[in-house]
Amino acid sequence: MISLYSEGIFLLHGSEIVSESQAVQEMCMDREKARHETITYNILKSHNTSGDMNRLRLKFDSMTSHDITFVGVIQTARASGMERFPLPYVLTNCHNSLCAVGGTINEDDHLFGLSACKKYGGIFVPPHIAVMHQYMREMMAGCGNMILGSDSHTRYGALGTLGVGEGGGELVKQLLCDTYDIAYPEVIAVYLEGKPKPYVGPQDIALAIIGAVFQNGYVKNKVMEFVGPGVAEMTTDYRNGIDVMTTETTCLTSVWITDGDTKNYLESHGRGDAYRELKPGAVAYYDGCVRVNLSEIRPMIALPFHPSNVYTIDELNENPYDILRQVEEKAAQVADGRAEFTLCDKVVDGKIQVQQGIIAGCAGGNYTNVMEAAHALRGRNCGSGDFSLAVYPSSQPVLADLITKGAVTELIGAGAVIRTAFCGPCFGAGDTPAHNGFSIRHTTRNFPNREGSKPGKGQMAAVALMDARSIAATAANGGVLTSAQALDCWGDVPDHEFDRTVYKNRVYFGWGRPNAEEKLVCGPNIKDWPEMGGLTEHILLKVCARIMDPVTTTDELIPSGETSSFRSNPLGLAEFTLSRREPAYVGRAKEVDTFEKARRAGGNPEELAEELSQVFGRIRRLPEFAAVNAAETEIGSVIYAVRPGDGSAREQAASCQRVLGGLANICREYATKRYRSNVINWGMLPFQMEKEPEFDTGDYIFVPGIRDALAGDLSRIRAYVYRPGRDTFDEITLSIAELTLEERQIIRAGSLINYNRKKR
Template identity: 70%
Template sequence: MIKLYEQGIYLSHEHGIIPEDKSSPSMNKRDARKGTISWSILSSHNTSGNEDKLKIKFDSMTSHDLTFVGIIQTAKASGMERFPLPYVLTNCHNSLCAVGGTINSDDHIFGLSSAQKYGGIYVPPHISVIHQYMREMMAGGGKMILGSDSHTRYGALGTMAVGEGGGELVKQLLGDTWDIDYPDVVAVYLTGKPAPGVGPHDIALAIIGAVFKRGYVKNKIMEFVGPGVASMSTDFRNSIDVMTTETTCMSSIWQTDEDTRKYLQVHGREKDYVPLSAKDMAYYDGCIEVDLSCIKPMIALPFHPANVYEIDTLNANLSDILREVEIESEKISLGRAKLSLLDKIENGRLRVQQGIIAGCSGGNYVNVIEAANALKHHSCGDNIFSLSVYPSSQPVMMDLTKKGVMNDLMSAGAIIRTAFCGPCFGAGDTPMHNGLSIRHTTRNFPNREGSKPGNGQMSAVALMDARSIAATAVNGGLLTSAAELDCWGAIPEYEFNVSAYKNRVYQGFVKGVTQKPLIYGPNIKDWPEMSELMDNILLNVTSKIMDPVTTTDELIPSGETSSFRSNPLGLAEFTLSRRDPGYVGRSKAISTLEQQRVAGGDLYSLNPELETVFAQIRQLPGQENVSIQQTEIGSMVYAVKPGDGSAREQAASCQRVIGGLANIAQEYATKRYRSNVINWGMLPLQMKEMPDFEVGDFIYIPGIKSALDTDVSDITAWVIGSNGSVKPISLYMEALTPTEREIIKAGSLINYNRKQLHKDAH
């Protein structure tokens, strides 16, 4: 079904995959790399003149209402006067306005006033989810788009799109570049044709399950090629493509064809079509070979999209597999809540409590049509199971309504909702306590459905394709594979109606800037001041997380807390709240010490332990005269592998604004989280050994600022334990660009930008 190659491959138009060791000795690998679609796009956007060290300028950008306020505030503080490229501001995350009073609506109005003042494109709430608008109105062949959402993926339309933290978008707004080493490119070679009832989520989950744990495509580009591409419509491909984020790849791109042209033509943008295909004998750094005809309906059980099984396999081994999930839930909840799944087995079948088809992965036209075909003349039942369907945009909703599809779904008992990303991040359709929800959405991380283990409330999500969710709804909530039904493939042509966008979306990039002021709600706060890095630092181990992976949802919870995104200090109160509830108090206590140090206060009276710590420091070689006033004090989070998941910069900024100076990790799960750590002026430290320190211990690092000017590959630090012990440890940082080094030294991207602005002014 899926084969991973252990070496690079050449892709022949005549022979298909040729493993590197079977290729001709005369092949020039470096030149053959330039035969990929990825090369053609990256090289055309690179401004560095260096094939290996890229400085990318994007064609357009997009953000939603969890992120655009902070991005615009940062760029404004850095001297931005207008948006220099098309910048789309959508309002699809904080769309519900009951939580926190007026603060969500206040963010929306701030977004509109920003689009008017700086020349942006503003998409009001409930009109479209972020990625559907970009597919319908912005993406096209050979383009590059940057978004402050991890699922920024438009590869099926020939656009290489990247999800990054807000700092990277700020750089583009200020005329700077996205700086990366030329990435590895992995071919996803598709053959065959999906069987009836097999949907895009089944294919995506099968690929994620095959590659995630191996890190096979981490920070690489996935390039979808091969004869199997033509077996799927572009709308179908879009739903696979958006899920590539869950492999931890950097971006994705697909070969284009006449169906791609037709998709763009239907949306009134045929001129944006560009034929893209790999050249003969293009070289790839790896290959994922997928026979689409062998893929069966899949399910990703809690608590990760990579926890994948065939639905038939799950149904045949329910007790054994579900018990493993229960054991994992006990670890995740830290004993604060209980999730039971074995009690949901009825006569050998699994009963689920909720179904959701929504967002940029599930709410596409083709998925909703297929679900409606399954449910037509059937009922979801009047028991506990419920089904909600969120079409991905108003134009999609309009055509589904015109064709009677909405009527068929509602007649079956499904609830129809507007375009909203809530079910994807825990702000909509939260299931009951101890409930199991099956969803065609992007993620099923712990608590992402909205549960709160700290309050004794816990539920869980399994990811499935819309077709199998509909089949389950037909059976009243008993888990059912779409392969059990025979109703698939009758999909009428989509008719796009642009009027909802034409009449409601503010097209400020065309209209240009205005003199209108920004409109601030009372919850929208400026970023607090952040200090420059000092040469010597003392880190307090404020949290230590030994889980194999720590997601951004654990670093800063999604869901209703997202309403505080425009208030840095307000949101920071929730940092690690569902994983380490004591973290915020400990970090703020360390922040208070640093504030007193800057003010010249008596820190030893505030924390008598510090006197002993500095007495130990002065026993170290070359540190005999170090004083507390010469040493910056900050908090530190240790996690084995932090940053899987969202691009949200708040996962890092929340640590920073309450005193964070560093992360220490075995590795960083994604480039985007590491970039966020850097852009918020924290040190992205790593260590190869297991940590021999505990919460409350201090780590002293002398000469760290000087190291940023020279060598960061071997940094000696000292662990000063609460028992008075002193032990050396070896830390390092992976490659940093010159700009990244200066950002860390400045204490944040904001500080760096201000320094640059001041330098330019003189």
């Protein structure tokens, strides 16, 4: 079904794969020359301003943010001196759309966004009109373009656009006419062959690929380039559903060859001029290859708690108890004794009973998916039991066409609930399941607690990812988990007729028309970033959380869901940091931060509490540190996690630590580039260490001469662990992976805001 090549490959004329060893030895092919023949190379080259393709400094064609991220981005850029948006910037309102939590807070954010678009010249998409990525597909993406978004699922590769999801700091740099700086990434060919079965949907293909590449890191921080004859066997709308899920592989971005169907898609959306043919050159080199036989893929399910935990639905139904027990074991680890979650009890008379189905967002709410679901439920119903089905079309134009074609009537008649364009089910702010509930969803993620459960309060639920076709088949079977293969109704999808009238009438198009006299509308919850100091000569870190889970997601670092109402209030949001994973963290971090601020404000930074006096006393017992000055040593908190940052691009996963006095992260490796970038942009040190941590929560880590260390070799940074009450002072070795000159300067300045203020 899917095979991974253990070496690079040459792709000849877009259809023949030759292994690197064979090509170099027998055919004398030039690998470096062939690297330049990928679609990726040519798009990156056209956007690179450095003149050096090994060290890219990229400028994007446009950007996008939603209402959980755009206030912070704009406030940061504004504090750094921005006067107008220098490139098209789309602000969508698809996350805090409901305005149901936190009083006036969410709608205040929306009014802020509209006023910012008027003041700085942006594009404002009001709540319920479109989810972020669907709007960008319909109105902004084009062949050969690059789009930067403050959301991890910024993926428009099926339209020939390199979409990159990053934290807000990287968008701020573009708003200040700076660049996105990365080393040239490796490029992996995703070679598609065969043809999907009629009952197989884009989510099935995506989950199969994620299952094959996530755990081994095959495409981590690389570009996935979709090629091969199988591309032509799928419509562009179908390809979009696969492409958006590439985020879950931890790749940097993705791009597809373009063809007549891509052209038809863009023309039907009134943007025929955005099309151009993209394909690799006659001889193109890739650093690896994921070979996918589309004909062999079957309906899939990703069980809790990750999109890579995949099985075929048939495999699960044939052996439910053994497989579900494994998930229950993982659920027990997630709950950590605070809540109970069971799955084996969902097996009734040998069949798995599901409580909820959701088809939504940038992955599930596409026209094709919803139309197929409607056809599956024609003349059938969801039943009157505890199973429910909700469908969220991805934009008002999609919904309008579904209404015109009768699909909405069919869905409603079957008992489904139709909702507006909203991303809530994907991050825990919409259709949260009941306690101990099991939800199947065509959305993007099924991480722990992301659906809205709160183990700390005894509430636990879980999500499995499936394609809309199998969700509809399950609904037609009254909630009994059912593969789409059980029905014979697929493939009869009429062409989508896009009508942009709602956009013309409701979206504010202000690009190129800034009005400096316009006042920003700031509600009482919209707060400026607090002041953050620059890096001192030495730092003393108190370990306030030590997390030994294999992966720590951004949802665990800063929970999604109801916390989104505080995303415009840095200190208010920070109160939720690690609240579902390490509830005591905030109190510990605040205690350190309060003391540090008090000793600085008091004018006598040498005045230390008893425990800290002991720490400095132990430090000064070493001759080389005898003169260490507490005034030149900042005291702050640090989190250790094995592999932090999988998941969302949200910068708040890092900024919340920083406003609580965080100075660093320590890990074995960072799960994603975007989380590490967030750590750096908020002035924290992205430390790594190979060994198991020999320190625990409550211990101190002294890092001497860190300002000087940042200017030199970062592969071996001396640090010392002090354990209160034991009088031990043990040396450890930390490291920092490669940093650009600008990243070093940002950390020294204490944050991107400080760096930009100083630069300007």
